[in-house]
Amino acid sequence: MSRILIVGAGQSGLQLALGLQRAGHEVTVMSARTSEEIRGGRVMSTQCMFGQALDTERRIGADLWAESGHRIDGLGVSVAGPESQRVIDWLGRLDQYAQSIDQRVKMAAWLELFEAEGGAVVINAATVSDLDQLAPLYDLTLVAAGKGEITALFDRDPARSPYDTPQRALALAYVHGMTRRPEHPDTDAVRFNIVPGVAELINIPSYTVSGNCDILFWEAIPGGPLDVFDQYAGDPKAVLGAILDALRTYLPWEYERCANVELTDAGATLVGRYAPQVRHAVAELPSGGHVLGMADVTVANDPITGQGSNNAARCADTYLQAILEHGDRPFDREFMQNTADAYWNRVAVCTAWTNAMLAPPPPHVLEILGAAGQFQPIADRFANGFSNPEDYTTWLLDPQLAADYIAQVAAQR
Incomplete structure (x- = not known):
């Protein structure tokens, strides 16, 4: 089994760490704060995890709040x-x-669970110099810390980033x-x-x-x-x-x-405030080694559509499957890029949808919002798209498909 370093103790990093740990890999998590400091600190974000993202947590046994009654x-x-x-x-x-679930509650609990089950936790706000020294000691190094000096390793992808200022x-x-x-x-x-x-x-x-x-x-x-x-x-x-x-x-x-x-x-x-952007997911260290970015490090959308934590879960799920399927082969740059591409293919629609919501809504979206007040199936389908954004490509994001769908629902009334 592989030795893997994950820098960052958020949704994507800890979810991946737990999944890899339970698959038998030797995992080290580097966190800037202890669980007590996370739990007692300032809120980090909003978050709402929808059905498909929660399923990725269930698959690795990390759904600790399933019986909490909060639904x-x-x-x-x-x-x-x-x-x-x-x-x-x-x-x-x-x-x-x-x-x-407030990320202070979730991440503190997950970090404690990971450590209780034998995972190694290093408390350190990692720098580029730290990564340069540590990466050669591991088979794979992933960066899941969306803030700090090390994010500068990952260059902005202008082709996928229409905004360069906060929206x-x-x-x-x-x-x-x-x-x-x-x-x-x-x-x-x-x-x-x-x-x-x-x-x-x-x-x-x-x-x-x-x-x-x-x-x-x-x-x-x-x-x-x-x-x-x-x-x-x-x-x-x-x-x-x-x-x-x-x-x-x-x-x-x-x-x-x-x-x-x-x-x-x-x-x-x-x-x-921050500018939403997509970054290249594979970064080169000063010594020539490579690290792979996760979640907000590579795809940082505006929170208007509530997809940040959901995308982080999708990222952890995508990377977990890729690592498990890769077996004992080296985690080279090609593996990193292919894995990053698989994640992008999974969340590109989220970025397109989110960026569209930041602009004034086009007429067909206003028509959808109005029609949802008249037809419950439209309201329900819109709501469930937050769990499965891919569905939006078949109606919400295309004016003609949207018009056809509204007409179809109206005819069935």
Whole structure:
């Protein structure tokens, strides 16, 4: 069996580490923080894992929250009109439940599980120099740390990266006390609220260090009226206040649910922005060796479609299968590139869909959103595309296919 080094203790790195460990490989994980530091730190992101991504965790026995009772069964869309009224509002039903487990909870637990089962954990924020020295000691080195100096090893792929500046200003808060939507009081659902030309507000029922909660997540268009959050970045209460002020102004139906909200903990807010981009997945070290990037290191989409953690799971699943099928042959540059290509083929549609959502929606997408409010099968199919984005290529991303599908559903009514 092979000796493998994984740098980074996030969704993709730890999922792959657990899968390889349970297949008999000797795996070392390098993490910048201990499990205690992860659990006690600031939130790292939003996340909602949909059915197919959760299946990749189940296959390696890493679905530790299957019996937690935290399940998301729907996904809904609302669109605000010029008077802050709902002009579109519907809920799609998910075929498989989704889950949002705070990455502080999940990654701390996975890191402890990996170590308890005999995995080697090294606490070190790896540099390029570290990798240059360590990589020759392993049969394969993977980089799953999406931040820090080592990401500079991976060059931007301009052919796959249409944006070179941030397309949204991001602000989020994890809160207790948010009430359920009165339209579906018995269904936990992700809610996408679109304020055309201004921002999107995504509400995600979640589970955090202090129990069940909700995530309030604004994606504001840079330079627009809601591009105001950066000034509050160092003050969690001020971040929450700005988020609620924006709800009061643009989405009063969501603000009504927030009368008694409070932050879940001192690290429950995050403010920032980054340019979505795709990078070349194979990088050369100064000494001439090669390392293979994973997940956000190579495909960093905007979180507007909620695919980041799902793509990370897809990446871990793709790489695990490739490594197991490769056997005892050397993990050379050709293997790395072929594996990266297999991952890209799996998530290219996610990048196309996400980038399309960052632009003003074309007429056929507006027609789909409107039709979903009239026809439940359209709402359900849209919702389940978050688990299986490949389905969008057969209708959502093509104007004629979309029109044909709407007409077909309408004729069956």
